[in-house]
Amino acid sequence: AQRVTQPEKLLSVFKGAPVELKCNYSYSGSPELFWYVQYSRQRLQLLLRHISRESIKGFTADLNKGETSFHLKKPFAQEEDSAMYYCALSGHSGNTPLVFGKGTRLSVIA
Amino acid sequence: GAVVSQHPSRVICKSGTSVKIECRSLDFQATTMFWYRQFPKQSLMLMATSNEGSKATYEQGVEKDKFLINHASLTLSTLTVTSAHPEDSSFYICSARLAGGGGSYNEQFFGPGTRLTVL
Numbered sequence: 001a002q003r004v005t006q007p008e009k010l011l012s013v014f015k016g017a018p019v020e021l022k023c024n025y026s027y028s029g030s031p032e033l034f035w036y037v038q039y040s041r042q043r044l045q046l047l048l049r050h051i052s053r054e055s056i057k058g059f060t061a062d063l064n065k066g067e068t069s070f071h072l073k074k075p076f077a078q079e080e081d082s083a084m085y086y087c088a089l090s091g092h093s094g095n096t097p098l099v100f101g102k103g104t105r106l107s108v109i110a
Numbered sequence: 111g112a113v114v115s116q117h118p119s120r121v122i123c124k125s126g127t128s129v130k131i132e133c134r135s136l137d138f139q140a141t142t143m144f145w146y147r148q149f150p151k152q153s154l155m156l157m158a159t160s161n162e163g164s165k166a167t168y169e170q171g172v173e174k175d176k177f178l179i180n181h182a183s184l185t186l187s188t189l190t191v192t193s194a195h196p197e198d199s200s201f202y203i204c205s206a207r208l209a210g211g212g213g214s215y216n217e218q219f220f221g222p223g224t225r226l227t228v229l
Contacts, residue, residue: 043222
């Protein structure tokens, strides 16, 4: 069964502190993993995907197949990072929908 | 970047009426679009996968006769909530898939959502 687990509903950190948003997945095969972000009153938008191995807004995420994890990290949190973050997975087929985790609300305190 | 629009952004209707929500990909063609429902402070729940020129694929527990999906063109999918009731009040979000070259990745672009309130 496909499943994405984000164990934390809310994560509060101080500005400048490191951030790690946890994501674990269950999938039979090799999924594609994504992080989406939803800022207040804005639409959901892609933050990063595992295959591109890029850093966006200082965030990185490494796919760990052994631990079936795709944790999102940033060394120094900024106030503008406060948002809702969703981990998601998809199969490689063009018709495979995204399966979302329940999301983690990140609150960066000044 | 790829843009997806939804119309209307907000709708209020009386119980028993039907409401149509449009989802358009503005600058790309989307053979596949997805419809989600989001309850307050909760995650997105996939309702159905909309394929251009064919019937939609509904997720378990989603009534296909209540949530009619039509994907008549490569840039437009519509969701019609028939005989709406207060429990159908929710935030409905569509997304369109931009297929990657060689199947290397498949990114989805999301619409801004439509807030439906059924009185």
